[in-house]
Amino acid sequence: MALTLEQRVEFLETRLALHDLVSDYCLGFDKRDMGRFLAIWWPDAVWEIGPPFGDFVGHEGVNHAVIDILWPAWGTSTHYTTNLRVTPVSADVVEGICDVYCIGNSSEGQAQTVAATYTDRFERRDGVWKIARRKVTMHHFSPLTGITLAAPQ
Template sequence: MDRLAIAADKLECTELVTRVARAIDRCDAELLKTLFHPDATDDHGIFVGSVDEFIEWVMPLLATMKRTQHIIGQVLIEVDGDHAVGESYFIAHHAMNSPEGDILMIAAGRYLDRFERRDGCWKISHRHAVYDWNSVEPMTDSYDRANPASMTLGTRGTSDASYSHLASQGITAS
């Protein structure tokens, strides 16, 4: 197979991984749904089911958190025709409430993804989250979120600055 075509396929799969992180952090269920095939499945350990069930589970869970940020590290994609598998390292930060005050829970691990190209379009057909370590500590966010002055602070949803930034160039968030 053509090395350039394989590189393009790997890039498309890698972009799916990063777009899932974006959709989760922005709490954008519509975007999230576009990244998986309709019959896709997800295994997060504490949740196992269809992608639709995953979205129904994860969005309310995310709503209990103040903010999240998923950082994607090295991504290894192996392509075989219209199928691919990937291992993507992540560090996921979760700003959460607790009875003792705000906490930061960090989870690190890997996403083991299966990708399929159907009708010329790559999407995720299965995701398995593997957890390597986590940490919980008091939250030390010092931003004045009520009065940010000239700072632009990230928000969940389509009011986040990234949506208008992309739209200004005619690019949709998906």
């Protein structure tokens, strides 16, 4: 069955909204903009970071993870997400998967690199898309020994 023009436009708008959520995750975290970061999550969202950090529920859990655990551990970070694929489950639920690469310095100045996959459940409520669940599958979390990451001088 062929989709109507209206259905195709709605799907494109949905894809763009989901790309914005994935981008705002990176921008919010890296620029330390908690308002931007928290705005991508539903109040009952689940963020499954897993070892060594743990899993977090709701805005309170997300806020705790970022403010009390992750930002203190990272002096600087830059996230890059790629390969976002989305699969509609229903009119208001989409499953997504993308890869992430993060590079930065720990709070002690040690250069770090992380590669992971994000598996997402996006939900639209009252016409707004946000993340309902994000599972992080880490592939590596490694120090970059002998390398100093610093701004150009």
